[in-house]
Amino acid sequence: MNIAVRAARLGDRMITILAAILMILLMSYGGFSLWYTYMTMQEGFLNNDLMSLKPVVSEDGSLSFEELLALNKDTRAWITLDGTNIDYPMVQGKDDMEYVNKDVEGNFSLSGSIFMSYHNAPDFSDPYILTYGHHMDNGGMYGDVMEFIDNSYFEEHKTGTLYLPGKARQLEIFACMEGDAYDPYIYNVMDKQGNMQEFLDYIKNNAQQYRDIGMKDTDQVISLSTCVSASTNGRMIVFARINP
Numbered sequence: 001m002n003i004a005v006r007a008a009r010l011g012d013r014m015i016t017i018l019a020a021i022l023m024i025l026l027m028s029y030g031g032f033s034l035w036y037t038y039m040t041m042q043e044g045f046l047n048n049d050l051m052s053l054k055p056v057v058s059e060d061g062s063l064s065f066e067e068l069l070a071l072n073k074d075t076r077a078w079i080t081l082d083g084t085n086i087d088y089p090m091v092q093g094k095d096d097m098e099y100v101n102k103d104v105e106g107n108f109s110l111s112g113s114i115f116m117s118y119h120n121a122p123d124f125s126d127p128y129i130l131t132y133g134h135h136m137d138n139g140g141m142y143g144d145v146m147e148f149i150d151n152s153y154f155e156e157h158k159t160g161t162l163y164l165p166g167k168a169r170q171l172e173i174f175a176c177m178e179g180d181a182y183d184p185y186i187y188n189v190m191d192k193q194g195n196m197q198e199f200l201d202y203i204k205n206n207a208q209q210y211r212d213i214g215m216k217d218t219d220q221v222i223s224l225s226t227c228v229s230a231s232t233n234g235r236m237i238v239f240a241r242i243n244p
Helices: 002-043 066-071 143-149 151-156 196-206
Strands: 075-081 087-091 114-116 128-132 159-164 167-180 220-227 234-242
Touching: 066 075, 075 114, 075 167, 143 151, 143 167, 143 220, 143 234, 167 196, 196 220
Parallel strands: 087 114, 128 220
Antiparallel strands: 075 087, 075 159, 114 128, 159 167, 167 234, 220 234
């Protein structure tokens, strides 16, 4: 009988210990999840030090780009869409994975960087420029690209600026499309020379939102691509004309 009692008490203690361990694990997981979410949201926006490096157009029309290049030689531009959270330096890696989880300073970052395709010429001389950014639920990075699917938002947000070394160029937003990550029209930047009219027709015919701004096959186009969700190949893309 004593043996049975002792066994029962030992069993109770084991159950209590296991329950305590399980509770600690659950609390640890919950704490990690909260930390992960907080860090992801925080990393989606630039700190004041980085924002201070945003190029400024001087009276003679020149841009202060030297500090950005000193920070990272991979910096190619700074992109801003008026009235949105999109206001970031743009980099270009050796491939299209380098800056997926690396910030503009070269450090690991859950939100990554805004970056242009490695297939594009670094001097923005291509007829079509493809850029990427993470979809952040708080609107950071390219999170606001998702908003352009709404007609009223699309109509209210029409302009932006692309700051390049030596010159600021105005952006005119003309389309928003929901597409697929394997769409060759959008994600093959190497076949657009001489085929821009076909590309422009494809955008017009497939866009969920479209604004006729008189696009010509000689115009230069930039796209802003982001994931619709982390579990699918769906993509949301905003297209803008880069004015001379």
